[in-house]
Amino acid sequence: LNFSVQILGSNSALAAHGRFPTAQVVQHNNSFFLIDCGEGTQMRMSHFHVKRSKIQHIFISHLHGDHYFGLIGLLTSYHLMGRTAPLTIYGPPLLEEIIQLQLNASNSQLGYTLQFVPTTTDGKQLIYDSPELQVFTFPLKHRIDTTGFLFQEKVGKRKINKSSTALLGLQANDFLSLRDGKNVAVNGHTFENESLTFAPPVARSYAYCSDTCFLPELKEYIQGVDLLYHEATFMQEEALKASQTFHSTTLQAGEIAKLAEVKQLVIGHFSSKYADLEAPLKEAKSVFPNTILAIEGSVFQIERAAIQHLNYSH
């Protein structure tokens, strides 16, 4: 089961050095989610052969242009391309007014249903819930209301150990009980659940934090995630500028990753002052070695934790 993140844009504010403003696609099994949608995102989708028609949920972190100016173009293109599948957009309340005003101005009725779900910065909020996956918002700290997004796989049911159960003559409801983690009784004898089942696959998680100043409180929302995307707009020498603009530095991104004990860190939202990204990467790694760059086009697979992590979820 695939769980991955593809970077479509990694630059802050302006496009520069061939880098586009923020956008990324999260795939979880057969579900596709877009996070942020800077100007030119639809061109990046074409460039990287993203199957844009599969996206049914779009999450917008905040209303600075480099995170959403490409949205109205994408929505319009969907219409022109004949989309009929409904689309849900999660973002700050004003986003709906902005989009509707522009749709009204063009005097066109979309050929698909567009639904808006307003986000708030009031703690952790569940905004998407499917049998396999939940998405939560949580507050970041920026110049305007901004939320991060946490993609959390649901813990699946336990798996039947067929070699242990083969000769017990169990009934259908016994199997249901076992999958739910309950013990079962056969002819008066109680079998411990763990003797007849395997643990379910470990639930994976991805957290997205952009844009934000250094915010240690993030730890409570993103503790132990498998992959953390955290903005690192500036290197440490620009710490003052980062603070003034409510952005983070490479060292601060690494520090958050360490505090939250995440498994891997991806840094992005690079200032245009960095044509080359090796120095920012090196600086982040000095705090959190398992750091990688959000190079556009890259696909990061979120793997299930290795065997030694199997107990982690119990």
Place this chain on the structure above:
Amino acid sequence: LNFSVQILGSNSALAAHGRFPTAQVVQHNNSFFLIDCGEGTQMRMSHFHVKRSKIQHIFISHLHGDHYFGLIGLLTSYHLMGRTAPLTIYGPPLLEEIIQLQLNASNSQLGYTLQFVPTTTDGKQLIYDSPELQVFTFPLKHRIDTTGFLFQEKVGKRKINKSSTALLGLQANDFLSLRDGKNVAVNGHTFENESLTFAPPVARSYAYCSDTCFLPELKEYIQGVDLLYHEATFMQEEALKASQTFHSTTLQAGEIAKLAEVKQLVIGHFSSKYADLEAPLKEAKSVFPNTILAIEGSVFQIERAAIQHLNYSH
């Protein structure tokens, strides 16, 4: 004195085949004007090394997204790049509300003055007037209110023929009269203006027509322009679709050029169905031979008419 048009985007509706939605830069001497601003225009400016900071006037033909979705990003980038020079935007009245709503959402005050001049579809209207150049809007016929733009050089003053005037002992006010086309009297003898002056340089003109259905009435607004940009979204085989969507075909664009006796025609706003543009070009040329394609990056110089056209302006 330079008068040129650079194409930044030539595709209709969606970006495709490496072509971007509509945008072009008109240069007249030291003045720079942007016409339309589809998504990604600022990236095209970077790509083609357009000196975007020199643009002080932006003309938006109508509020379909492929003609203006890149505007808010450009305006925001100007701010981020430290622009202080004022900027004037000419377009449909609702454009101001759309832009202001998005600026308000980002809670930022632009570092430069932004002025909006609403356009109307009420006949020919002068919207820009400098000592050298005038810009007029005129109504096109599309699914929503749309205007074309006519860039018209002013006829300059006549030039003194120094070899004819050298021995006449003319006074300063005599020279002013001659430049204004008046005759002068010296010692009771009247000299015809044309015996002492040369005709001023021929005034050049450029007309922009996108988007519009076939509209023979355009003739009155664009008669005899040196260069006409006219949309040619479809080839003639799609005439029905062109009619239904209020667009023009290649043959219709050529027909307008012929009716209006323009000197050269540039066709653009190509449907994504045409990966190759040779067939549309050939079709337009069958009606109006002096037709060229709006290839992105191309700069079309609007030359002064040749000698045999010198009498044209008198």
